[in-house]
Amino acid sequence: MPSSPPGAGWYRSLKSTTRSGLRVERATNQPLAALRGAMGVAIALFGALALSGPAMATSAALGAQLAGMATFQRSYRPGPWLAVATALGLSLSTFVGYLASPRPPLFLCVLALWSFGAGLAWVGGQTSGILASMTVAVMLVIVTLPATVPEAAQHAGVIAAGGLIQALLVLVWPVNRWGAHREALAEACASLADYARRLRDDPFAGFDPDPLMAAREAAAVTPGQARSRPAELTGIRSLVERLRPALAALADPRVGAAEEGPQRDRARELLRAAAEILDGAARSIRTGEVVPVPDSAYRALATPAGGPVLDGMARHTALRLIGLLAEVNDALETPADDDQPRYLPRPGVRQLLPLTARAVRLNWTWRSPVFRHAVRVASVVTLAEGIGRVVPYGHGYWAAMTAMMVMRPDFSQTYSRGVARLVGTVVGVGLASAVMVAAKPVPWVCGLLAVVAVGCAYLTIRSGYMALSTLVTVYVVFLLSMDGLVLSKTVEERVGMTLVGGLLAFAAYALWPTWQTVRLPDRLADQIAAAGRYAAATLDAFGSPSPTSRRAMRDALLDYRGARAALRAADASAATEPVRHRGLRPSQLADARSAIAAIGRTSMLIEAHAPSATSPSPGATAFAVVVREQLGRAAQAVRDGQPVHLAAVPDAFQRWEESGDGTPPEILRDASILTEAVTGLEESLN
Known part of the structure; x- marks a missing residue:
């Protein structure tokens, strides 16, 4: 169990996450890609402005902007499909949200359900989680614009059209496609x-x-x-x-x-x-x-x-x-x-549906950090929207929108993004306010300034969340100013409600956290078990060499790499958290990781010597069974907080060495090194 968070721990963690959130990197996207994205927003915005007026232009521009943002996410899927999927999700969410908006209790229920689904979308990775969060954020904005159901349908249609424009631009103007x-x-x-x-x-x-x-x-x-390709x-x-x-x-x-x-x-x-x-x-x-x-x-x-x-x-x-x-x-x-x-097949939409359903089933438990995140997001966003409706502001939805966009499944990203958004909002409103007061631009000029701002946002999307938040704030202020938004209300409402939303997100994670620190034993156990399977698979390649055993060896290696990456990511997140685990000392974790790395490295050496065909080695097969079984038991002992016993591994190796089954001396030497690494793991955990 985690220790009581001391004041010094919270101070250290908040200081670290604040610095991370305010950091601005010297990194930019390709200028042509940013120009293409800004052009898509311009076509959608000015086309809708000429045909239907500022309100419809706002919807079209938001749809194009977020669909364009989707194409910059770290994904190897085709860019047009990301834009189309985002646009359709935005269109559906805004229309459903509008149908429920006349009845506040019903709208809050729909918002809670949609926010829960967006939080649960993180089972599919960062890209799906971010895109799902966008649908909720846009729902909160767009439902305030239409007055009738037909108008709501039109707004949903122009949002989808904005995304389709971005998708078509990606198709006809590919920028560094591969x-x-x-x-x-x-x-x-x-x-x-x-x-x-x-x-x-x-x-x-x-x-x-x-x-x-x-x-x-x-x-x-x-x-x-x-x-x-x-x-x-x-x-x-x-x-x-x-x-x-x-x-x-x-x-x-x-x-x-x-x-x-x-x-x-x-x-x-x-x-x-x-x-x-x-x-x-x-x-x-x-x-x-x-x-x-x-x-x-x-x-x-x-x-x-x-x-x-x-x-x-x-x-x-x-x-x-x-x-x-x-x-x-x-x-x-x-x-x-x-x-x-x-090529390795990438699952299409039909294949993704059962995979997503299986991932949701696996995470449908209170032990899952993603499920806890979904519940936390749904609670905070709904509460923030309720507060926004109670306070005497016309745009109180900014609190819920801020909470939706900054909350992440882990502590460090939630707090760093929250600080970055708060600072970026203040800076962005200040910059946009200065321009509006000095120039008093007409709607078409406001639209042009919004396009310039979103182009700069696309260009600097990899520079840090504070820079992105600043430019997106400038973009939204100019966009809403096309409809005669009062500047003083923009400053008061956006800054004030952003503070409310950010503080609610901070408080929710502090009161009901999902600490990565307490999950370190599980992550460590996963890597121990994966290392055991990889070592056993390389030994099986000598015990019964065949294409099947070599395929199993490669699959086990991929599992081992995945478990290692998961432990490293959890350890990095835990380093910024204000709690420490009582049962697993930092030095003990470091020693265990070194020992597991030695097991992985030795298994890799055995893999390097794996023959394509040779006489079977019964001793290698028997030793592989013991290694897989004992490291699996060690993993369970780590999860349960029990002592780890691996003496059976050196005993099994000694029996193999003395059996004289004709195994080449070089392979026995590799297995001896593996046995030493397993013994080192036992020493590090006890």
Whole structure:
């Protein structure tokens, strides 16, 4: 259980999250993409303004603005579909909200239900959570504009039209269409090149698997995307994933080249060549043009004039590394064969529905942080809207809209975004107010200023939430000013109700938190269990080598990487929280993570030596069963807060070693290193 939050802990956490929220990064989007998004808003806004007046223009502009915002979310799905999905969601939510708005109790019930659904949408990831939050925010604004049901239908229609305009612009004016996919794959190659260079000086250098995970996510495309995907994005990712264990195995003196002498010099030469080839691959992928590899790298891959320097398992690993590097180069110069898997299938809408339903069922419990977030959001947004209707303001919905947009499933993002929105609102209202007082622009000029503001928002969307909030505030003020909004009310209501909404969000998370700190044991247990499955899968590849066992090994590796990323994200969030877990000390968690990393690294070395076909090793199969079972029990013990006992693993290894079943000595050496890593995990947790 978490300890009582001391005052010092809250001060430290709030100070950290405040600094994070107010930070402005020097990062911008592509100017052409920002210009395209602003053009979509301009077409929707001025078209509706000319045909129907300021109120309808406001709806059209909001639909186009948020649909354009959707295309900038971190997603590898086609941009037009994100814009269309956002527009349809906005259109439906605003129309349903208007039908309920004449009856305040009914509207509050609909708002609570819609907010709960938006909070639950986080089961699908950050993109779906943010887009769902937008639908609630726009509902709160648009329901105040129409006066009749036909007008509400018209507003819903122009919102959808604004999104369709953005989608059409993305289709007819593609800007760096495959840029995100290129960057993900190129970053994976570049990170592996950096890893190879670091291995030359440190055989046990650490490796960040996040770029490989991002590359795999980017490789999942729809059949339509696969037909138009550039050749340099096909067939590289799987080779890069297989290169990592080969690099590590060659550099490790326990299973690869000797620690000193000619073998180590030869290993460094091969690692340098690998780094140069992978750097060239990264540049080729980014530019779409084949970048020639230095001749020195090719010469390094050739067998030395005096004959092979490496022997045994080190030579086997070197030959595998050379073969993989050659395949990378060939894949960049020529398209993949037709019989080679060309892409990982990305689920379409039909496939997403059952997957989403399953995710919702898994999270339909009080233990789920997403479910708790959904309940928290529904409660706070509904309360904020109720307060907004009671206070003597004409635009009290800004409190509910602020709460909806700043609340996230974790403490750090909620507080940092809340502070950023409060500051951004004050700054944005001040800037827009100064322009309005000085120039007193007519509606068409207000629309033009709104388009400029949203273009700047698109351009700086990656600069930080405070910068984005400031520009969006300027945009909304200019947009609402087209309909004769009184400036003094804008300042009073938007700043005042934003403060109310932000304070309600802060109070809700303080009174009913979902601390990542208390979930650290579960995350740690997940990684322990995943490490056990990965280690067992690599051993099974020797016990019963087959395509099935190799596929199981790759799947287990992906699970291990996912569990590792989840633990690291939870640990990073917990570091900003004002509570500490009583049962798991920070030093204990750090030692356990190091031990699990050793298990993962050793399993990777075993994978690097996995044969395509060889005589079965019954001892490896039996040892794999013990490793999987014991680490699974250790994971459950961590969840229950009980002592961890892993003595059965070294006992099982000793029986295997003494059995004399014909297992090659090199594999027994790998298994011995794995056993030492498992023993280290037991020591770190007790």
